[in-house]
Amino acid sequence: MSDSHYQYPKHHVAVDCIIFGYEKDILKVLLSHRRFQPAQGDWSLIGGWIREEETAEKAAERVLVEITGLKDIYLEQVEVFSKLDRDPGGRVISIVFYAMIRLDKHDSVLAEKHGTGWIAYNKIPKLVFDHEQMLLAAHEKLKLKASYELIGQNLLPTKFTLTQLRKLYEAIFQRKFDPGNFRKKVLSLGMLEKQTDKNTSDSKKGAYYYRFENKEENLIRDNIVKRF
Amino acid sequence: MSDSHYQYPKHHVAVDCIIFGYEKDILKVLLSHRRFQPAQGDWSLIGGWIREEETAEKAAERVLVEITGLKDIYLEQVEVFSKLDRDPGGRVISIVFYAMIRLDKHDSVLAEKHGTGWIAYNKIPKLVFDHEQMLLAAHEKLKLKASYELIGQNLLPTKFTLTQLRKLYEAIFQRKFDPGNFRKKVLSLGMLEKQTDKNTSDSKKGAYYYRFENKEENLIRDNIVKRF
DNA sequence: ACAAAAGTGTTTCGGCTACACCCATGC
DNA sequence: GCATGGGTGTAGCCGAAACACTTTTGT
CATH class of the missing domain: 1.10.10.10 (Winged helix-like DNA-binding domain superfamily/Winged helix DNA-binding domain)
Structure with a gap:
């Protein structure tokens, strides 16, 4: 795919992140409480647009730094969601990632400022658009990974029992x-x-x-x- | 991600397909022999642009129909490749799929017309851009699937020993x-x-x-x- | 008769499961 | 002393792996 790109359509491309954390024996997800339209007041995943000069991974990293203040976070691609009407605001292709972060390290002041909160995985409220499907897909992928690799490095403190x-x-x-x-x-x-x-x-x-x-x-x- | 989309950058988004087939005890991949610049004469995966009114999956299906004449093909997402310089012709985000098709059913005349050929998996020539990485990722995903599910439905004839x-x-x-x-x-x-x-x-x-x-x-x- | 694939049976071995059981300590 | 989680040991079971062996038939 390389000749005469310019005649072909271009698309809005976003990343959405499922950020897993672990605290008090509970798996949690960092969600954002939308403070503006559309879907004001609803909970959504954390996401952002991919810029011209960045890869999908870099975009996800940037979003994570903005929200959590943490760099070098474990990130893994989950799946692309591209249904035409998945975002009522327009046609947006979304690349979904999941991340694992150490809750003890993350910047709660910054998170607070963005209107985010850590929600227990088994108490997730209704989410906007197709974000519930994204969450499920990310959880499946997390389980798959944990089933054949020992994980915890990115969720637990350095020392753990x-x-x-x-x-x-x-x-x-x-x-x-x-x-x-x-x-x-x-x-x-x-x-x-x-x-x-x-x-x-x-x-x-x-x-x-x-x-x-x-x-x-x-x-x-x-x-x-x-x-x- | 939905408010005021229009101020954000848009991207060229393509699909690239690893089409697996099976014939004479050999796993094969349908490749395209490029007949024009850039990378003329080199082998590449089969791909195409995502149109405004179609999902990534629909785009992959369309590409497969164009090349093989087959509808209702088994398709699975592999991974997104989005390095800035992955395509020398410009910045293109590529969503990779793999497909399984029954070689006995496919339209060889149509394939011939597109300059494609079935190449044995262990004799793959050098491919353009990052297509080799895509192929490897697709093969890993195929193996993963075959390891926990019985596959063959989409690769073998209806009756088989x-x-x-x-x-x-x-x-x-x-x-x-x-x-x-x-x-x-x-x-x-x-x-x-x-x-x-x-x-x-x-x-x-x-x-x-x-x-x-x-x-x-x-x-x-x-x-x-x-x-x- | 022999080769070659189809199909069945058997033995071994390792790993998972389900426990029982002892240890250390705070209350 | 007893409840609680830490930690070790063990018997049983199941499935994978290795391989012997029998069947069928074309040459």
Whole structure:
């Protein structure tokens, strides 16, 4: 596709981001409470236009920096939504991304200023346009990734206990995992490094902290969750 | 994203399709031999522009009809490629799809007219721009799908033997599967319907034909190929 | 008779599951 | 002492993998 581009139609192209965060055993999503028309007062995903001089990924990063103040966020493409009437304001092609961010790091003042809020995944209100479908697609993709790769690096604090990691998985998959089996499974991957100190606030006995080893080989692909 | 669209930049948006076909135990891809500048003589994927009044999926379907004469083709989104310089002719955002088509059904005269050819997957020549990356991404997605769903419906003739199905899988994964185990695995899914007639051309003994049962429950999600 | 694919049966092995059970500690 | 989460051990089960073996038929 390269000859005489200029005679062909051009389109408005946007990015919409599903920003996952994790706090108090709950998977959350950063949503925006629209303060103007159309759909004023409704909740929507965080999005923005793609500029002429930026890739879709750069646009998503820019939007994330504007809202959360965070750079170097984990981002993954989900899907393109291009129905003609998906946005009542006009024909807009939207490229959907999901992001994982560490809630403890994010700039809440900035988020507040943009009228955003962290909403528990299982308590998502009605969203504008096709944003619910986008959210579902992003969640499926997140589960798929978490099922064959150990995630958590981008959602948990640097140091975490295995119970915290398990509860993250329980929040993502909305189901329980056997504590003993989960522990054995994730440790067998050899991606976690045991620390010498313990967390004593979540239990009486105290649980050792772990952290992700930053090896190159950490692209381990194994079945962590078999079916879902 | 809906207020005052008109002040925001618009982009050229294209679709590029990786069209998979299967013939003589070989996985093939339909490529186009460019007959004009730029990159004249080079091979490229089949693509086209998205029109104002069509979705990305519709654009891909239209392109496929133009080239193969086939409607109702299996299509799946792969990924968006949006690097600024990916197309030397200008800034083009490309939405990549892969398709599976039955080679026995396709219109070879039409394809010929467009300067296209079926190339074996493991003998792909150098492709223009970022089309090689697109092809790799599409192949990964195809393998992922084939690993948890029984595919073949869209690549094989209506009637096929289990050996033909196995060889399709071997072509997709570029590895061998144990004939006995493969047979037991796919039959255990209960998605195939044994026919009364046999194929006698591929072997002396003859092998029963099977066909896909067209049940709704055929959305079975199981591990057909564990790791790859 | 032999080769070659079709089709069935069997054994082994590893991993997941479901537990039981001990440990450490705050109350 | 007892409740609670931390952590270890183990028996059973299921499915994948490896491979032996029998069937059928064209040459």
